[in-house]
Amino acid sequence: MKFLKRYHLKNFNFILVTFVTALSIIGIMAVGSAQKSMQGKQIFGVILGLLVMLLFSVIDYKWILRFYWILYAVNLILLLLVHFFGAEANNAVRWLDFGFIRFQPSDPTKILMILFFAQFLTKHRKKLNHPVMIMEAIALILPSLYLIYKQPNLSTTICLAALFCVLLYLGGLSYKFIATVLAVVIPVCLIFLSLVVHSNVPFLKDYQRQRILAWLEPQKYASSTAYQQMNSIMAIGSGQLKGKGYDNNTTTSVKNGNFISEPQTDFIFAIIGEELGFIGCCIVIILLLLIIVQCIIIGLRAQDLAGQIICGGVAALIGIQSFINISVATGIFPNTGISLPFVSYGLSSIVSLFSGIGVVLNVGLQPKKYQ
Numbered sequence: 001m002k003f004l005k006r007y008h009l010k011n012f013n014f015i016l017v018t019f020v021t022a023l024s025i026i027g028i029m030a031v032g033s034a035q036k037s038m039q040g041k042q043i044f045g046v047i048l049g050l051l052v053m054l055l056f057s058v059i060d061y062k063w064i065l066r067f068y069w070i071l072y073a074v075n076l077i078l079l080l081l082v083h084f085f086g087a088e089a090n091n092a093v094r095w096l097d098f099g100f101i102r103f104q105p106s107d108p109t110k111i112l113m114i115l116f117f118a119q120f121l122t123k124h125r126k127k128l129n130h131p132v133m134i135m136e137a138i139a140l141i142l143p144s145l146y147l148i149y150k151q152p153n154l155s156t157t158i159c160l161a162a163l164f165c166v167l168l169y170l171g172g173l174s175y176k177f178i179a180t181v182l183a184v185v186i187p188v189c190l191i192f193l194s195l196v197v198h199s200n201v202p203f204l205k206d207y208q209r210q211r212i213l214a215w216l217e218p219q220k221y222a223s224s225t226a227y228q229q230m231n232s233i234m235a236i237g238s239g240q241l242k243g244k245g246y247d248n249n250t251t252t253s254v255k256n257g258n259f260i261s262e263p264q265t266d267f268i269f270a271i272i273g274e275e276l277g278f279i280g281c282c283i284v285i286i287l288l289l290l291i292i293v294q295c296i297i298i299g300l301r302a303q304d305l306a307g308q309i310i311c312g313g314v315a316a317l318i319g320i321q322s323f324i325n326i327s328v329a330t331g332i333f334p335n336t337g338i339s340l341p342f343v344s345y346g347l348s349s350i351v352s353l354f355s356g357i358g359v360v361l362n363v364g365l366q367p368k369k370y371q
Contacts, residue, residue, distance in 0.1 A: 049354030056358025236273030
């Protein structure tokens, strides 16, 4: 099987590329406003991401999936390298430092797992609803979840776990099993929150517990753990309809007043809300939704189940990550660090997401009618 094929240009989804590019440009602007010194790197990341996207868009996704076990192994090797040789920052070991560049392997993990399970679930789709097969799939995702959790990176662990559930659903998991799992998970989550409030939970670090408590009782922790989230909410609200203006220099802004840390990453939505207002927030959310919808549309036209899982998986990843990021910035979720797709600063995140979009574009170049 050749990794390059002849495609019809009419099947290339320029609409998806336009939406992704537009959102990335907004991201460049927002990062530049939040942290001017990082704007150049963000521009480089977007350009590199676009090139990677175009490269993957012409490589036959079926050829890539032939090496799904290699993709799985590469992912584990990268995460193990972080575990043993990773660079520490902010009390977390999440990066591989090559001197000239810092790389966060948990970002490509999401894309690699989408590709791996697209092939794995396709090969075992007839047995997917058997308990043994479900346990095998869980066993395959657990090493990645554990290694990311130990960094510690709870937000990415949750994101990857949620993504895994979506992949199982896309692979053909029965509604009966899903209903059974939900019947167990929902009470467990409620019990978990109760335990967090009343006692220490062994597998949660103290700062993670404090963040959950601050989310439940923000006023009590207003000057400490809830400080950033409350300032983020106030910043978004202060932008009102049209915002205070791009790159404004008012001392009361969240960036100029240093009211939140890392405004260029986890709280980039607060910058957008304050400077571009409700309209700016809506534009970002609508672009994210349009990207998700385009991925789903491509998936519906895919030749095979693997293509459907890839498109649905990338759509789910963008949706889950966006929902968590915006929920944190608006106080819906406890404070947990995760980037806003195509908007937040971060080369590994940007390039990984663009590579995922590239594979989706290749699926789109091979619709059902195209042989």
